Amino acid sequence: MEVSSHGLIQNRVKQIPFYIGIFTNLTQDHLDYHKNMKQYELAKWSFFSQHKVKKIILNANDKYAKKWLKKLSDKYTIAVTIKDKTQKKYSKKWINAINIQSNSNFTDIEFESSWGKGVLSTCLIGYFNIQNLLLSLASMLEMNYKLSDLINTSIQLQPILGRMQKFNIFGKPTIIIDYAHTPDALEKALNAIKSYFFKKKIWCIFGCGGERDQKKRPLMGAISEKIADRVIVTNDNPRNENQNKIIKEIIQGCIKKEKIIIIPDRKKAISYVFFKANVNDIIFISGKGHENQQIIGNKIINYSDQKIILKLLEKKYDSSIVKKNFYHH
Numbered sequence: 448m449e450v451s452s453h454g455l456i457q458n459r460v461k462q463i464p465f466y467i468g469i470f471t472n473l474t475q476d477h478l479d480y481h482k483n484m485k486q487y488e489l490a491k492w493s494f495f496s497q498h499k500v501k502k503i504i505l506n507a508n509d510k511y512a513k514k515w516l517k518k519l520s521d522k523y524t525i526a527v528t529i530k531d532k533t534q535k536k537y538s539k540k541w542i543n544a545i546n547i548q549s550n551s552n553f554t555d556i557e558f559e560s561s562w563g564k565g566v567l568s569t570c571l572i573g574y575f576n577i578q579n580l581l582l583s584l585a586s587m588l589e590m591n592y593k594l595s596d597l598i599n600t601s602i603q604l605q606p607i608l609g610r611m612q613k614f615n616i617f618g619k620p621t622i623i624i625d626y627a628h629t630p631d632a633l634e635k636a637l638n639a640i641k642s643y644f645f646k647k648k649i650w651c652i653f654g655c656g657g658e659r660d661q662k663k664r665p666l667m668g669a670i671s672e673k674i675a676d677r678v679i680v681t682n683d684n685p686r687n688e689n690q691n692k693i694i695k696e697i698i699q700g701c702i703k704k705e706k707i708i709i710i711p712d713r714k715k716a717i718s719y720v721f722f723k724a725n726v727n728d729i730i731f732i733s734g735k736g737h738e739n740q741q742i743i744g745n746k747i748i749n750y751s752d753q754k755i756i757l758k759l760l761e762k763k764y765d766s767s768i769v770k771k772n773f774y775h776h
Contacts, residue, residue, distance in 0.1 A: 626736025
């Protein structure tokens with residue numbers, strides 16, 4: 448299960464014993480609730496310091512995890528790292544990826560560990576998925592699954608709905624949908640796409656939620672502009688906040704305004720890019736992931752990025768939709 452920082456602060460899991468607790472990373476998010484990164488860190492740390500967790504697995508590439516490992520007993524911790532030659536100092540039990548080879552179809556992860564050596568193969572995209580895979584590997588090894596069985600079955604793992612979910616049909620642009628809605632997540636997702644699809648043009652479609660952390664908006668604008676070739680800023684649950692204000696705050700972080708196109712209607716934004724992109728281009732749609740609704744004002748509207756894409760791929764949309772209702776910055 449995923450335990451949220453909100454849930455920890457609100458004592459929702461205080462009396463639940465966990466056999467294994469896994470920490471992936473900590474980056475800017477939810478500051479509308481936690482106020483600052485220090486409070487956010489304390490919320491996450493409370494899971495390991497104040498709750499019943501028997502075994503603790505930490506992504507020791509994360510700066511917060513490095514700090515926590517010094518406070519935690521070596522007896523109960525497992526450190527997971529990528530290309531860290533000092534990994535053995537963190538904990539008696541450990542996994543370290545020593546070599547990663549990728550192409551557009553799969554990734555091979557060569558690792559060493561206190562359980563033994565091996566190579567994991569996966570079709571999942573992105574550095575963060577490599578981290579997640581290694582953390583999961585550590586968890587299952589700690590539960591006494593055989594290393595050889597885990598190595599042999601890793602290639603069968605498929606991306607879940609809305610998490611670096613790839614749509615690839617012959618004669619059409621490659622489309623990737625993801626839930627990334629923070630500066631760190633957006634940057635990691637775009638960098639993953641850039642490394643997997645070398646030298647291909649990337650279109651990035653995203654927005655920021657209304658009535659949520661406003662500080663991240665220009666940061667995400669700057670990140671998308673820096674990595675993607677074209678950026679389409681659109682709606683992502685504006686709620687009761689003015690959509691034009693949200694968009695304006697996003698593009699405040701952008702310098703190369705000629706790369707930016709503003710299309711507030713998310714369906715039209717996706718349709719515009721779909722018909723403008725070349726067959727070899729990559730279309731990255733970020734922010735909503737698996738969600739099947741859009742919140743505009745007080746209205747909850749049925750909406751799904753996946754359904755829009757599937758309809759476009761089935762040629763059920765009229766290409767004339769791209770000729771109106773958008774403007775360049």
